[in-house]
Structures are given as C-alpha cells and as structure tokens.
Amino acid sequence: MPIDSLELLFRENIRRMKPYVPGEQPQGGKFIKLNTNENPYPPSPLAVRAIQQAAETSLVRYPDPLATAFRIQAAEVLGIDPDWILCGNGSDDILTIVTRAFVGEGDALRLPYPSYILYRTLAEIQNARYEEIFFDKDFRLGASFVAAGERLKLAFLPNPNSPSGTVLPPQEVLALAEQLPCPLLVDEAYVDFAEHDCIDLVRRNPRVMVSRTLSKSYGLAGLRFGFLIAHPDIIAMLRKVKDSYNCDALAIAGATAAIGDRQWFAENRAQVLATRERLSRGLAELGFAVTPSQANFVWCRHHDYPAEELYQRLKADRILVRYMNYPGWGDGLRISVGTDAQIDACLSLLSSYLTASAPPAD
Amino acid sequence: MPIDSLELLFRENIRRMKPYVPGEQPQGGKFIKLNTNENPYPPSPLAVRAIQQAAETSLVRYPDPLATAFRIQAAEVLGIDPDWILCGNGSDDILTIVTRAFVGEGDALRLPYPSYILYRTLAEIQNARYEEIFFDKDFRLGASFVAAGERLKLAFLPNPNSPSGTVLPPQEVLALAEQLPCPLLVDEAYVDFAEHDCIDLVRRNPRVMVSRTLSKSYGLAGLRFGFLIAHPDIIAMLRKVKDSYNCDALAIAGATAAIGDRQWFAENRAQVLATRERLSRGLAELGFAVTPSQANFVWCRHHDYPAEELYQRLKADRILVRYMNYPGWGDGLRISVGTDAQIDACLSLLSSYLTASAPPAD
Numbered sequence: 001m002p003i004d005s006l007e008l009l010f011r012e013n014i015r016r017m018k019p020y021v022p023g024e025q026p027q028g029g030k031f032i033k034l035n036t037n038e039n040p041y042p043p044s045p046l047a048v049r050a051i052q053q054a055a056e057t058s059l060v061r062y063p064d065p066l067a068t069a070f071r072i073q074a075a076e077v078l079g080i081d082p083d084w085i086l087c088g089n090g091s092d093d094i095l096t097i098v099t100r101a102f103v104g105e106g107d108a109l110r111l112p113y114p115s116y117i118l119y120r121t122l123a124e125i126q127n128a129r130y131e132e133i134f135f136d137k138d139f140r141l142g143a144s145f146v147a148a149g150e151r152l153k154l155a156f157l158p159n160p161n162s163p164s165g166t167v168l169p170p171q172e173v174l175a176l177a178e179q180l181p182c183p184l185l186v187d188e189a190y191v192d193f194a195e196h197d198c199i200d201l202v203r204r205n206p207r208v209m210v211s212r213t214l215s216k217s218y219g220l221a222g223l224r225f226g227f228l229i230a231h232p233d234i235i236a237m238l239r240k241v242k243d244s245y246n247c248d249a250l251a252i253a254g255a256t257a258a259i260g261d262r263q264w265f266a267e268n269r270a271q272v273l274a275t276r277e278r279l280s281r282g283l284a285e286l287g288f289a290v291t292p293s294q295a296n297f298v299w300c301r302h303h304d305y306p307a308e309e310l311y312q313r314l315k316a317d318r319i320l321v322r323y324m325n326y327p328g329w330g331d332g333l334r335i336s337v338g339t340d341a342q343i344d345a346c347l348s349l350l351s352s353y354l355t356a357s358a359p360p361a362d
Numbered sequence: 363m364p365i366d367s368l369e370l371l372f373r374e375n376i377r378r379m380k381p382y383v384p385g386e387q388p389q390g391g392k393f394i395k396l397n398t399n400e401n402p403y404p405p406s407p408l409a410v411r412a413i414q415q416a417a418e419t420s421l422v423r424y425p426d427p428l429a430t431a432f433r434i435q436a437a438e439v440l441g442i443d444p445d446w447i448l449c450g451n452g453s454d455d456i457l458t459i460v461t462r463a464f465v466g467e468g469d470a471l472r473l474p475y476p477s478y479i480l481y482r483t484l485a486e487i488q489n490a491r492y493e494e495i496f497f498d499k500d501f502r503l504g505a506s507f508v509a510a511g512e513r514l515k516l517a518f519l520p521n522p523n524s525p526s527g528t529v530l531p532p533q534e535v536l537a538l539a540e541q542l543p544c545p546l547l548v549d550e551a552y553v554d555f556a557e558h559d560c561i562d563l564v565r566r567n568p569r570v571m572v573s574r575t576l577s578k579s580y581g582l583a584g585l586r587f588g589f590l591i592a593h594p595d596i597i598a599m600l601r602k603v604k605d606s607y608n609c610d611a612l613a614i615a616g617a618t619a620a621i622g623d624r625q626w627f628a629e630n631r632a633q634v635l636a637t638r639e640r641l642s643r644g645l646a647e648l649g650f651a652v653t654p655s656q657a658n659f660v661w662c663r664h665h666d667y668p669a670e671e672l673y674q675r676l677k678a679d680r681i682l683v684r685y686m687n688y689p690g691w692g693d694g695l696r697i698s699v700g701t702d703a704q705i706d707a708c709l710s711l712l713s714s715y716l717t718a719s720a721p722p723a724d
Contacts, residue, residue: 006568006569006593006595006596007595007599009464009515009544009545009569010463010464010599011463011464011465011466011515013466014462014463014599014602014603015599017602018602019601019602025423025424025426025427033423036424038422038423038424039422040422041422042421042422043421043422047421048417048418048421051413051414051417051421051612052413052414052417054584055410055413055414055417055612055616056410058584059404059405059409059410059413059581059582059583059584059585059616060400060401060402060403060404060405060581060582060583060584061387061395061398061400061583061584062387062398062400062577062583062584063583063584063586064387065387089451089586089605089608089610090605090607092605092606092607093605093608096605100376100487101372101373101376102371102372102373103373104373104375104467104489105466105467105489107373118606121602125462125602125603127466127467153371153373182371183371206368207368207371215424219421219422220421220422221421221422221423221424221425221607222416222420222421222422222423222424222425222610222611222612223421223610223611223612224425224451224607224608224609224610231368233368233369234368237369237372237376237377239381240376240379240380240381240483240487241376241487243451243452243454243455243458244454244480245452245454245583245586246451246455246586247586248451248584248585248586248610248612248613249584249585250413250417250584250585250610250612250613251610251612254417254421
C-alpha cells in the first residue's frame with residue numbers, strides 16, 4: 001500500500017481534525033513561563049516524599065484501579081463520600097471519559113465561547129457536533145446555553161473560565177443545570193483560586209458533575225492527576241469507560257499526600273491570590289483593560305497596543321505569556337500568576353514597551 | 363430527575379456494557395500473586411533513582427507531550443527512528459488511542475479468541491462490533507482471520523498471546539498483514555520473553571503497528587508506560603487522538619532510565635525464562651497439559667481435576683493464580699512466572715491437592 005494513502009485508513013472525523021496544540025513548553029533555554037497556568041511554587045514536600053517512597057515499593061505491581069487511598073483522603077477534605085469520586089490521569093482524562101460515555105457519533109456537545117479549546121477536540125474525536133454559545137459581555141450565559149438542542153447529550157461549563165478568569169456563582173450554575181436538557185459538567189480546574197465552588201450542586205442535582213485537577217492549585221502539573229465528583233450511579237457507568245489502570249501508583253501516592261497537606265494548600269493559595277492582585281493592579285496602571293480574575297491567571301487587552309505584538313516582544317525577552325485570538329470574539333493576553341519577582345519582571349518589560357512607543361510628550 | 367433514570371442519560375452501548383474486570387489485586391493480607399503477569403523482581407534501580415530525582419524537579423510543570431527523552435532512548439535500543447514511536451499511559455492507553463482513531467460506530471474490530479478481553483471492551487465503548495476468530499488447535503490463525511469483513515477497520519493480534527503464551531512467527535504475521543483488508547496492531551506486551559518480535563514488519567508494511575509495555579519485562583506495572591511503533595504518518599494521526607499530556611513526568615523519567623538499563627533487562631529476562639522452564643516442567647510432572655509458553659506465564663489444564671477447584675484451593679492457601687473460562691473454548695489456569703521460591707510453593711501445594719484426592723492405591 002502506498003504510503004500517501006495511509007491517512008485513508010483512519011476515520012474521516014480524525015482525518016479532518018486539526019490537532020489540539022498545548023501551550024508552548026520550551027525544553028531549552030531560560031524562560032519565565034507565564035503561559036500554561038502552572039503553579040510557580042514547588043508542590044507540597046509531603047507529596048514529593050510520598051512519591052519517592054512509592055518508587056521504592058509500588059512500581060512492580062499494577063496500581064489500585066480505583067485509587068482508593070486518594071478517594072478516601074479527598075472525600076474527607078471535601079466533605080463527601082469516596083463513592084462520589086472518580087480519579088483520572090489529569091482532568092483531561094476525566095473530560096475524555098465523560099465525553100465518551102455520553103456523546104456518540106452525530107450527538108452534540110454544548111460549551112461556552114470562548115473557553116477551553118480541548119472541549120471541541122473531544123467532540124471531534126467522537127465525530128460529534130459542538131455548539132458554542134457566546135458569553136455575554138459580562139461573562140454570563142443567556143437562555144441559548146440551556147435551550148433544547150438536537151441530540152444534545154452533554155454540556156461543559158468551565159468555572160472559573162479560561163481565558164477570562166470569570167465565574168458564574170453556584171446559584172446561577174444550578175439554574176442552568178435545572179433548565180438544561182442534558183447533564184452538565186462543571187470544569188473546576190481553577191476553582192481553588194475562586195471564592196465559591198459547585199460541589200454542593202452535585203448533591204442537589206445528580207445531573208451535575210464537577211471535575212478538578214491537581215495541576216494548578218497543588219503544583220502537580222507534571223504528575224497528571226484529576227478527579228470527578230458525581231453521583232455514584234454516574235461514577236459506576238464511567239468506570240466502564242476508563243482504562244483499568246488509568247492512574248499510576250506514583251500519582252496516587254503523590255496526589256493523596258498533596259490533597260492531605262492543607263497547610264501547604266492554604267499558604268500557596270494566599271500567595272497566588274496576593275500576586276494576582278499585584279499583577280491585575282500593575283496591568284491596570286499600564287492602561288490595560290483587565291478582566292477581574294478568580295483563577296491563577298489574568299486576561300487583559302490594551303486599547304493602543306496589539307496583544308500579539310506584546311506577546312512577541314515578551315517572548316523575545318524570554319517571558320512566555322499566552323496570546324489568544326478567538327475569531328468573532330477578539331484577542332488578548334492570558335498571563336499566569338507567577339512569583340512576585342516574575343510578575344514584576346513582566347510588568348517592567350510591558351511598561352518599557354508601552355513607554356518606548358508612546359507618542360512623545362511635548 | 364429521579365435517580366433511577368440517571369442511567370438513561372448515557373449512550374446505549376455504554377449502558378449495555380459489562381465492565382472489564384482486571385485481575386484480583388488484594389489490598390490486604392499476604393498473597394503470592396501469580397495472577398496478573400507482573401514481574402516478580404523490583405525494577406532497575408536506575409529507574410527508581412530517575413523517578414526520585416524527577417520528583418524533586420519535574421512535578422510543577424506540564425510534562426513533554428511527546429515524551430521525547432524516552433523516544434530517543436527507545437529508538438536507540440530498538441534500532442528505529444524516534445518519529446516511529448508514540449508513548450502512552452500503559453499500552454492500554456495505546457490500544458485505546460488506536461481503536462478510537464480507526465474504529466467508529468458500526469465499524470468492526472477483529473481479534474483472535476481466546477485473547478485479551480480488553481479488546482472487546484474497546485470495541486464496545488466505540489459502539490463498534492467485534493469479530494472473534496478462534497485460534498486453531500495449534501494456536502495458528504486460519505483464513506477467516508484475514509477474510510474481508512463488513513466495515514472491518516482494525517485487527518488486533520496479541521503475540522505472544524494471553525492466556526496461551528503462544529506466538530505466531532514474524533513471517534506468518536506478515537502474511538496475515540498482507541492479506542488483511544485493514545491495519546493490524548500486533549500487541550507485543552509479552553514479546554520480551556519470546557524468541558522473535560515483529561518490529562521489522564512495521565518497516566516492511568506500514569499498515570502494521572506494534573505495541574509494547576514496560577509493565578511486564580521491565581517490572582514497571584505500577585508506572586503505566588507503554589508505546590507504539592508505527593509509520594510516522596500513522597503516529598501523526600494518532601497524536602491527534604491522545605490526551606495532550608498522557609504520560610506524566612515521573613513515568614517518562616522512569617521509563618527512559620529503565621529501557622536504557624540493558625544489563626538489568628538481560629539478567630531479569632534470563633531469570634524469568636529459567637523459572638518459566640521450572641514451572642512448565644513441574645506442572646507437566648504433576649500431570650498437567652502445559653502449553654509451551656513464550657511469555658512470562660504458563661497456561662495449563664489437568665485432565666482429572668477441575669481448574670476452578672484448583673484455583674479456589676490455591677486462593678484459600680493464599681496463592682493467587684488466574685482461573686479463566688472461555689465459553690466455547692474451555693477453561694484452565696494461567697500462572698504467572700514468579701520467583702523460584704514462589705513457583706516451588708505453588709507446585710508443592712498443587713502436588714498436595716492432587717495426591718490427597720488421588721484414588722487410594724491398594
């Protein structure tokens with residue numbers, strides 16, 4: 001078979017797909033990375049120690065398929081029952097499992113716009129449609145988000161949202177869930193930096209699911225660990241779809257220790273929130289329009305300077321932020337909350353670009 | 363919405379599915395585990411050290427989406443180019459990615475019978491059909507394995523096979539691939555314990571893919587790391603389907619060190635093969651019919667004693683083996699190769715059961 005026809009062996013929806021492109025991860029050189037919303041601080045030392053210990057004892061056997069140790073620890077922290085938790089290889093794995101369980105070929109997945117690009121990809125891999133509903137100007141969602149839809153099987157709601165960093169309060173999310181004709185997954189990847197969360201809604205409406213990750217607020221992006229909170233009948237069905245051993249032994253050990261270390265969590269969160277305030281204020285002082293953020297990043301635009309140009313100049317000066325351009329909605333910069341020193345370096349460079357290109361005062 | 367109708371929200375194929383049940387992993391008590399084909403020896407100390415090191419440095423950032431360090435190291439060991447390798451969260455992740463890329467709703471997946479039960483599950487999750495082709499008595503595959511099939515999109519061939527431990531030689535696999543009207547994935551989870559492998563076929567026929575795992579021959583079942591060897595055009599398409607960060611930073615570090623430690627590998631392999639011979643001989647001496655194995659387990663049945671009863675008695679005596687019953691084909695015991703001491707304990711118990719229940723000699 002000639003090599004140029006290999007592509008024809010694949011499903012047509014896969015051939016059509018553009019690949020999802022993760023944020024730049026430069027492997028060489030020294031960059032200040034403010035582009036993929038990682039935590040700027042190392043994770044809990046208890047997590048590191050638990051992993052190093054597990055590396056001595058737990059590599060040769062298959063891991064616990066249900067990550068029971070983590071579920072028990074997380075359940076205690078969150079005030080729920082372990083049977084309401086499903087663990088995944090990062091919350092991307094959770095989103096994949098949920099999509100595969102609810103959304104078949106020709107079905108539809110609903111999501112807000114702009115939000116996490118991966119949701120589209122998940123629909124495309126299923127050969128399903130996606131319906132993007134624009135956020136209002138104040139980042140609320142109108143009636144079209146909850147309207148009936150042909151073969152609508154699932155809705156995603158990132159809350160806080162990316163790239164905006166905005167949130168819908170729990171009572172509004174519940175109202176959406178009550179009106180939606182399909183289950184609602186609330187993606188709480190960034191919720192630990194927000195004021196409220198939606199876990200309680202899962203108990204009030206069993207068609208609400210909440211996903212979490214340890215990548216952001218626990219400083220464990222490299223570990224790949226996320227989880228879902230949902231009604232046990234939902235969890236039981238989702239277990240059929242997940243890979244048997246989707247979480248490895250080291251990740252289970254590290255995640256269990258990390259979520260148990262409440263002191264690390266509280267201190268880290270307080271620091272990130274303080275630096276977010278410093279970043280938001282600094283950007284506003286430079287004339288940026290800054291969307292108030294409840295996440296560990298800030299979305300901003302400048303009326304006089306193209307966002308893409310600022311991104312390129314920062315990159316040339318070895319600071320990576322995320323330039324995002326959403327057709328029909330607009331572009332801007334998403335800047336992750338780093339350390340105070342990293343943020344000061346970023347603000348200082350931005351200031352120098354803006355000053356240098358400002359019209360000379362006479 | 364009443365809770366008893368939650369199930370109705372799911373896709374119909376998911377509702378119908380029976381969940382895949384992994385081999386028993388007792389969490390408490392002391393068992394000799396000879397039921398899930400893990401390696402009885404701890405992994406390479408270089409892998410343990412690499413993980414412990416990575417836990418200090420690599421948790422806070424997202425991992426390399428393409429696991430480049432591993433691909434470079436594995437490519438050197440296997441004599442191929444890194445672009446021919448796709449890494450996965452265990453080889454189950456690889457099988458999942460490949461199935462999702464080639465097999466849509468209503469399509470068909472072909473597999474031998476009996477073989478790895480997960481293949482069926484992967485078809486079911488896609489709402490696809492699976493066609494099971496019985497092995498001949500000598501564990502060869504006849505013309506029906508390569509016949510045309512309606513909407514046939516992919517074939518799986520575990521080689522060595524489980525539960526039989528048998529192999530098809532590479533030239534026979536190539537002949538199957540040349541006749542098959544669809545791509546062929548050769549699942550080489552156990553190949554490091556066999557005499558030959560099929561990597562070279564990938565170069566000779568770009569519709570052949572080969573999957574590998576570090577769970578068995580590298581003693582890293584707890585780490586979840588597997589990979590696929592395929593033509594770069596195939597790899598490029600599969601990357602669109604995988605989760606962006608499907609392999610975590612610790613697994614990449616551990617797997618890279620493990621596959622680089624050729625001395626550990628050679629010594630471990632020699633030991634497992636020697637103990638496999640000890641196990642096969644011991645079972646034959648007890649009157650078992652033993653299928654000659656090229657894997658790290660042995661498939662056997664006894665003409666006079668029901669396999670399920672022997673499994674239950676061993677379990678009561680705290681040795682776990684795998685009892686398997688394939689409707690239309692038969693049942694038997696699949697016993698993993700443990701340490702010499704574990705195998706001797708198992709043989710000694712089996713001997714005592716057989717002797718005790720033998721008709722008294724007069």
